[in-house]
Amino acid sequence: MFKKVIVSDDLTSINLGMLTVLDGLQISNVTSVQYCDDAHLRIQKAAQDGEPFELFITDLSFKKDHREQKYQGGEDLIQELHLKYPDLKIMVYSIEDRIQAVKRLLNEFGIKGYVCKGRRGLIDLHKGILAVHNDEIYVSDGVAQALHKKANLEIDDYDILLLKHVSLGMSQDQISQLCKDKNMSPNSLSSIEKRLNKLRIQFKAKNAIHLVAIVKDLGLI
Amino acid sequence: MFKKVIVSDDLTSINLGMLTVLDGLQISNVTSVQYCDDAHLRIQKAAQDGEPFELFITDLSFKKDHREQKYQGGEDLIQELHLKYPDLKIMVYSIEDRIQAVKRLLNEFGIKGYVCKGRRGLIDLHKGILAVHNDEIYVSDGVAQALHKKANLEIDDYDILLLKHVSLGMSQDQISQLCKDKNMSPNSLSSIEKRLNKLRIQFKAKNAIHLVAIVKDLGLI
DNA sequence: CATGCCTTTACGGGAAACAGTAAGGAAGTA
DNA sequence: TACTTCCTTACTGTTTCCCGTAAAGGCATG
Numbered sequence: 001m002f003k004k005v006i007v008s009d010d011l012t013s014i015n016l017g018m019l020t021v022l023d024g025l026q027i028s029n030v031t032s033v034q035y036c037d038d039a040h041l042r043i044q045k046a047a048q049d050g051e052p053f054e055l056f057i058t059d060l061s062f063k064k065d066h067r068e069q070k071y072q073g074g075e076d077l078i079q080e081l082h083l084k085y086p087d088l089k090i091m092v093y094s095i096e097d098r099i100q101a102v103k104r105l106l107n108e109f110g111i112k113g114y115v116c117k118g119r120r121g122l123i124d125l126h127k128g129i130l131a132v133h134n135d136e137i138y139v140s141d142g143v144a145q146a147l148h149k150k151a152n153l154e155i156d157d158y159d160i161l162l163l164k165h166v167s168l169g170m171s172q173d174q175i176s177q178l179c180k181d182k183n184m185s186p187n188s189l190s191s192i193e194k195r196l197n198k199l200r201i202q203f204k205a206k207n208a209i210h211l212v213a214i215v216k217d218l219g220l221i
Numbered sequence: 222m223f224k225k226v227i228v229s230d231d232l233t234s235i236n237l238g239m240l241t242v243l244d245g246l247q248i249s250n251v252t253s254v255q256y257c258d259d260a261h262l263r264i265q266k267a268a269q270d271g272e273p274f275e276l277f278i279t280d281l282s283f284k285k286d287h288r289e290q291k292y293q294g295g296e297d298l299i300q301e302l303h304l305k306y307p308d309l310k311i312m313v314y315s316i317e318d319r320i321q322a323v324k325r326l327l328n329e330f331g332i333k334g335y336v337c338k339g340r341r342g343l344i345d346l347h348k349g350i351l352a353v354h355n356d357e358i359y360v361s362d363g364v365a366q367a368l369h370k371k372a373n374l375e376i377d378d379y380d381i382l383l384l385k386h387v388s389l390g391m392s393q394d395q396i397s398q399l400c401k402d403k404n405m406s407p408n409s410l411s412s413i414e415k416r417l418n419k420l421r422i423q424f425k426a427k428n429a430i431h432l433v434a435i436v437k438d439l440g441l442i
Numbered sequence: 443c444a445t446g447c448c449t450t451t452a453c454g455g456g457a458a459a460c461a462g463t464a465a466g467g468a469a470g471t472a
Numbered sequence: 473t474a475c476t477t478c479c480t481t482a483c484t485g486t487t488t489c490c491c492g493t494a495a496a497g498g499c500a501t502g
Contacts, residue, residue: 010340013238034340063316063339065363095284118284119231119255142286167434169427171488188451193490200490207458208489209430210390216437392458409481414460421460428488429459 002054002133004046006031008039008074009059009093014117018057018093021126036062036071043081043088053088055132056081057125060094060101075101078109086110089132093117093125097143098219100160106137113138155199155220158186162195164221167212172196223354225272227252229260229279229295230314235338239278239314242347257283257292264302264309274309276353277302278346281315281322296326303331310353314338314346319440320367327358334359376420376441379407383416385442388433393417 005027007018015032022030031053033039039058046052060074071077078090091113092105105111113128115121115138124140131138165175172192179187186195196208205211215221226248228239236253243251252274254260260279267273281295292298299311312334313326326332334349336342336359345361352359360368386396393413400408407416417429426432436442 011235011238011338012340012343013234014232017232017234017237063318063337065340097284116284117232119233119286122233166430169431169434171428173488186450190451190453191449194450197490206390207392209387209433212430213388213390213433213437216434394458407480411481411483412479415480418460 001025002027002129004029004051004053005055005057006033006039006042006046006053007057007093008033008036010034010062011059014059014093017122018125021122021129024126025129035067035069036074036077037067037069040071040077040081043085047085052085055089055091055129057091057093057129060092060096075105075109078105078111082110089113091115091128091132091138093121096219099143100155100220102139102143106139114143115140116143118142155202158184159195159199160221162192163199163212163215166196166208167216167221222246223248223276223350225250225267225274226276226278227254227260227263227267227274228314229254229257229277231255231280231283235280235314238343239346242343242350245347246350256288256290257295257298258288258290261292261298261302264306268306273306276310276312276350278312278314278350281313281317296330299326299330299332307331310334312336312349312353312359314342317440318364318367320364322440323360323364324368327360335364336361337364339363376423379405380416380420381442383413384420384433384436387417387429388437388442 002025005022007015007022007030009015009018012034015034019030019032031042033042036058039056043053043056058074058077062069062073064072071080074092074094078092081088081090089112090110092111093115095117096102097116102114105114112132115125115128118124120141128138128140162175165178166172170178173189176187176189176192179185179192186192196211199205199215200207200211203211203214205214212221223246226243228236228243228251230236230239233255236255240251240253252263254263257279260277264274264277279295279298283290283294285293292301295313295315299313302309302311310333311331313332314336316338317323318337323335326335333353336345336349339345341362349359349361383396386399387393391399394410397408397410397413400406400413407413417432420426420436421428421432424432424435426435433442
């Protein structure tokens with residue numbers, strides 16, 4: 001089993017819950033922090049000392065408070081850790097169940113496990129740690145299904161980008177210009193209209209405003 | 222101090238955290254549930270038995286799972302409890318920090334306290350329970366400031382109604398018709414345009430889509 | 443090479459949103 | 473009453489969105 005683990009969540013209760021699970025797995029060398037920056041420092045220090053952590057479990061969203069933070073959330077930190085410490089296994093324990101976000105974490109940021117907080121959260125976390133230690137990729141039930149089923153709900157990054165910019169008040173014309181400037185593939189006004197139209201149909205939205213409202217509710221943007 | 226308390230949150234860890242706080246306040250008769258429907262049942266039962274709960278602490282958002290639920294979230298339940306059991310004091314313990322949502326809970330649903338989950342969450346909860354027991358209204362720090370500052374941002378119910386309908390995909394023309402049907406005061410297309418324009422300026426939005434995105438982020442709708 | 447399929451792009455017409463101006467009406471004040 | 477002020481409403485362009493059609497390009501298959 002893992003010998004040295006660090007967990008990070010801003011809520012004390014959650015931290016305690018994770019510690020309980022680790023305790024149940026006979027892992028005694030556990031560090032717990034409440035800020036992403038602290039997690040980074042500890043991981044850095046441990047690596048420098050030649051006694052690196054083997055597993056890092058973190059939440060995604062952290063409340064801002066008086067302390068100025070370099071890393072605004074788990075995702076920022078994970079992105080950097082993945083590059084600097086490829087041997088460190090990273091798991092995410094979060095309430096977030098938006099498929100797209102999870103997909104990105106798994107595919108681009110190389111996390112080894114994703115456990116969704118919920119009524120069975122700690123049980124899943126237990127199972128997840130065992131699986132990850134066994135060199136498997138673990139994704140807790142609800143999300144796993146969604147990942148497989150709706151994996152290609154055919155909403156890709158381009159769509160998200162589009163929706164994002166639309167929600168920020170850019171006209172379709174402006175977005176077209178932007179895409180041209182960035183040398184992105186479909187960049188004509190017409191294509192952007194088509195895409196948004198497709199999204200409107202998919203989400204059963206009456207118009208662009210409705211569409212943005214819907215995808216915001218879904219947490220897509 | 223309160224004798225009989227019920228707490229509701231879908232996350233085990235959070236429930237445990239709340240129990241710890243209550244324990245620290247020497248409250249021994251505590252019920253803890255993980256579903257809104259269960260909370261409702263227990264409260265109903267206790268009232269029927271002539272031994273009602275004095276305090277109800279609940280989260281706002283609950284994950285959906287296999288169990289079919291009548292109450293989708295804390296807000297639904299609170300709304301009903303406020304009417305049926307006016308003597309029951311209700312506190313909310315949630316991660317949510319959108320001002321408008323909190324305001325509605327306080328003003329319309331008569332909650333006695335609002336504690337924002339966070340690094341100091343349990344400490345605030347402790348203070349909150351003491352305050353509420355003392356017949357005060359308690360709102361934890363961060364949110365309290367925001368409440369006082371932006372209280373009169375001069376957004377009235379009519380504006381909210383407008384924004385709501387716009388976000389649901391109705392055209393300004395349709396909204397105009399709707400207002401006429403309901404005999405609501407400013408109901409001309411022109412007035413609605415003007416109102417929305419005013420709102421756009423207030424929120425520094427580039428267009429209606431942007432406006433809806435902004436007010437959704439603020440929790441206004 | 444030809445064919446069909448799909449995506450991107452272009453264009454046009456109608457609807458809605460956006461912006462500005464002006465007229466009408468209610469309420470308050472001198 | 474006369475005046476101001478604020479709100480509602482009406483009207484008129486201009487821009488953007490929405491929707492359909494169609495042409496042009498890539499790409500695989502026969």
